[in-house]
Amino acid sequence: MHPRLELRNISKRYPGVVANDDVSLSIQPGEIHAVLGENGAGKSTLMKIIYGAAHADSGEIYCDGNLILAHNPAMSRALGIEMVYQHFALFESVSVVENIALSASSAFNLPSLAEKIRELSLRYGMPIDPHRQVHDLSVGERQRVEIVRCLLQAPKLLILDEPTSVLTPQAVVKLFDTLRQLAAEGCSIVYISHKLDEVQELCDTATVLRNGKVTGTARPKETTSLELARMMVGSKLPEMHVSPAAPSEKPVLEVRDLSAKARDHFGVDLKDVSFNVHGGEIVGLAGVSGNGQAELIALLSGERRHGQGDAIKINGTPAASLRPDERRKLGLAFVPEERLGRGAVPSHTLWENAVLTAHRFGTVRKGLVDRRRAAAFASGIIDRFKVKANGPAATAQSLSGGNLQKYIVGREIALAPKLLLVSQPTWGVDVGASAFIRQTIVDLSRAGTAVFVVSEELDELFEICDRLLVICQGRVSPPLLRTSTDREEIGLLMTGRTMGKDQTGSSSVALQD
Amino acid sequence: MRIAAPVLASVLTLIVGSIFFASLGHDPLPTLYAFFVEPLSSMNGLSEWLLKASPLILIACGLAIGFRANVWNIGAEGQFIMGAVAASGVGLFWSDPDSALLLPLMFLAGMAAGMAWAAIPAFLRSRMNTNEILVTLMMTYIATLFLSYLVHGPWRDPAGFNYPQTALLPAAAMFQSFDPAYRLNSSIFITVVAVFLMWLFTDRSFLGYKMSVSGAAPLAARYAGFRESAAVWIGLLAGGAAAGIAGMAEAAGPLGQLSPQVSPGYGFAAIIVAFIGRLNAFGIVLGGLLMSLLFLGGEGVQMTLALPSALTRIFQGILLFFLLAADFFIFYRIRLVRPAPDAHALETAR
Structure with a gap:
């Protein structure tokens, strides 16, 4: 039997980074396959390539034994590949059924679509009312909408990108039941995560990525989490030192x-x-x-x-x-959850972004911005917090999310x-x-x-x-x-x-x- | 890339202008020469060039301070008129027409009037969240009609043969010309100082920094605790002050009196100047010189080649159009989206 999906020697490079380097993997029908890796390991790029949203520089993709040539998301859907993104793409102001109808590729009839949604969601143990407005839904429910939207296409392969990051532990259990039921019916599932315990609980096989390369494949249920973690982050695992707290009186x-x-x-x-x-x-x-x-x-x-x-x-x-x-x-100092546009001005340089909150710390004198001191302040943060950036004159938007976060955390901590x-x-x-x-x-x-x-x-x-x-x-x-x-x-x-x-x-x- | 757009827009404007001339039955090259080169080939032409560039640059500097913070003052024309009205009022009716203080007083009156006219939309925006684009624009029409009322009614020159204009300002209320043969006068130094202040404010001052944060990322400004209403007030008052001073300098310079046509559209043209200059002090100087040349060239070909006077406005419009288009194509890429593959395409894929 052909595997449901097979990747052979996929490579993809972006200016300055190799996102995927000679990645091969194969997924059988009905298999739940984990793609494990840190953020930045190349998981998202690989999923985009599978889904056709990005194109590999070299390598081949086979679906049920057929080579996929001109690949794009529409082709994926035609082949039965569906994807649930980490960040949902739902319109808040309309109902569930209207949201799903908006993504339908063919003509639809709202009442019968609503009936289908109700039926399908019940069958997989995640009931949703198709007539609820999306803005009334919890994040967990919104995820169900996304999953049901995919299930309506009767997919042969379902890709889920970090699906549990927004769920309570109890909701995760429910989600896993649904996924197991889907797999039992023959649908293959690609499960992207960096959470080892979940992968060990749910997945049959795992491909581990690090720096764009496959560093190992495993049967997570038969592998210890230490071994998986080693494959993910390399030999040296970061260790935390948390000494006992000594809270102040007031x-x-x-x-x-x-x-x-x-x-x-x-x-x-x-x-x-x-x-x-x-x-x-x-x-x-x-x-x-x-x-x-x-x-x-x-x-x-x-x-x-x-x-x-x-x-x-x-x-x-x-x-x-x-x-x-x-x-x-x-x-007070504050690190907001949005880095670009709130914690930092995207089009401004790092030294300008230092002035944003450090203007009481010598970077502004007599009403004028002291560029030298601001640059020195920014360089200090870059050195102390090992921010990968092209110096204090790099713009905030040119940094990766993690590096910008280190910069903003560093800036706020530097304010003592x-x-x-x-x-x-x-x-x-x-x-x-x-x-x-x-x-x-x-x-x-x-x-x-x-x-x-x-x-x-x-x-x-x-x-x-x-x-x-x-x-x-x-x-x-x-x-x-x-x-x-x-x-x-x-x-x-x-x-x-x-x-x-x-x-x-x-x-x-x-x-x- | 930020500099490429204005250059590209200027070149495209010239090309479309040539086509335009050709369609009117004029040989493009000599017409372009008459439009853009001839005006600058005499001392008088150079004097007029700087004379017209000066208010454009001055107003654009003030407007750009607001534009950088996403405060859209479209009503510089009205603020310019009110500045001219207030300054002329002081010049005409001050008890001592020979006082050396007359010109400085007119300067303050013009600035204050421009700021007051801009303060109304600033108040409405910061207190009631009205749209400053609409309010500043509507205030312009009020100013135009107010000026018209004054020169047709109470301020009309009794010895003026019923023309809608005021009496001439006294000599002490006028800027000195560098040379009696030409109209260029010492008010251009005000513009030079304004350009420097604008550079200092936007490039070096903390207040200017706060304004640029408000413009580039309003949530970041809120995060840092920069007051949004401060950006609105500073943005509108800077534009109002600059336009009011420009209006005063126009009345106390080349005009010497008020008439319904105090401004040939400087307040609106300065918006284009600010954008062509990329809201940057040095860029605005270049943009102002270019826009002034469009005014001069339009007048020139109107006289020498009997081309319509609307030409100046058409060129301004084409220039702004291409600038916005060039910006769009520089910041966004057009991508053709192919339709979804059908069953046939899938077959061939196999």
Whole structure:
């Protein structure tokens, strides 16, 4: 029997990097095949080549034994190859069925399409109501829409790119059931991930990529995670050093009964949020995205102000109605989740981006920008945080995501903050750089800074945080000590199950089944 | 690439201009010569060239400060008129027409009037989030009609044979010409200083840096805590001040009095100058010289070859059109999208 998909000696090079170097792999019908690798290992490029969104410089792709020539996404769909992207492409303002109809290649009839969606989603154990508006859906539900959209085409090969990064542990279990059912019916699945435990639980075979090359193939269920990790990151695994926290007596950040309406109807209202962060400790906020994290972080950073000044206190000073630069004078520094356009101006150079928040640190004198000092400041960050950049005159948009993140984290840490807010510190950052950023954050906190981290990656929070909070539909749980809680408890809190009965809104319903 | 677009646009404008001349029955090369070279071949021509470039450059410098922060002041024409009106009012009605303070007072009055006219849209934008493009444009029409009312009514020169114009300004209210034979006067030094200030502000000052962040990435400006309303106020007031001063210099220079046609469209042409100059001080000087030449050349061929006076505006329009198009093609690439393959294509693929 021919393999469902076979890649032979695929190579792809972009200016300056070899994204894929002589990659071969084959996937049988009904097989769940993992493509493992750090960010930047070449997984995404390889998937784009399989899907036809990018073209290999050399090598061949066979589908069911037939060589694919002129390849493009339309051809993929004709061949039965479907892809669920990491970032969804849904229109928020229309319903599920309308979204799916928009991507249909042929004529459609909305009522019968809706019936099909309902039927198919039930059959695979992930019910969705086709007439719900997409902006009302949780991230997990949106992913279901994307998957159902693919399933409607009766695919022979389904590609999923980091599908669990936005899901609760419970939702991951449901997703895996669906995928196993699909595989049992003969659909091949390519599962892209850097999470070893998931791959070991779900996948039959794995191809590991590093620096664009295949560094190994394995049967994950019969391989230890240490072996897989070695293949992924090479011999030297980064190690974290987390010494015990010594929290300060008084809290640096105090939040008391903070309530706020969402800014638009896609947002979430915050309800009576209260917590403290002391100097010398790291407090993490866990939660499925879209449960009020964006609102909370905007209120803490000052990008959004609050009428009741003492709802947020920094070092005892009421700060809720202060602007971001006024809060920074109180010792705040902040790393936002969007690097380009929020944490940095894309078209500006790195030294100009240093002035963005470091203008009180000698880079501006007598109202004029001191270019020499700004460049020296930027060079300092580049050296100290090993940012791969073409010097301080490189533009922010010319850096890779991980390097820009290192630069922004470095810039904020160089401000010697008393309070550091970090949102998604290692989103899209490779394993090596992630470990470095996490270690830097831990070191900063052990030197006395209060750190508040918002992240959707539970592993990360468990690795670095001393205390954990969970946000669900705008409510924040009481703090949990990392040493006395586990993923299960956090996962339940993320779905809002143990947080009272009055708030079983749409997203928690979806995440429960 | 940022410099390539204006150059490319200028070349394309010349080519289309040639086609245009040919279609009107004029040999393109001599006509282009009459348009672009002849005006500069006499002392008087050079004087007129700088005289017209000066207000264009001055206004464009002010506008560019706002444009860099995405504050779109389209109403420099109105601010220019109000500057001319206020300055002329001081010049005509100040108690001591021989005072040495008259010209400085007119300068301040013109600047203040331009800023006041721009402050209205700034207030509306920062307080009520109105669109400054529409408000500044509409304010221009109010200014034009206000000027028309003054020169037809209360400020009309009683000894002016009923022409809609004011009396001539006293000598102390006028900029000195360098040479009585030519109209170029000392107000050009104001423009020179303005160009330097504009460079200092945009390239070196922290305030200018904040404005550029507001323009390039509004969320980053909010992240850093730079006030959006500050960018709106500074952007509009800088444009208003520059246009008001330019209006004052026009009244106190070549015109010497107010009439309904105080501005030959400097306020609008300066928008094009700012963009051709890439919102950069040095570029604006070049853009202003080019635009001034279009004004001169248009007048020249109107007289020598009896071509229509609309030609100047047509050339301005073509130039702006090509500039925007060149920018578009430099920043975006056109890609043809092939339709999805059908069953036949799949067969051949095998």
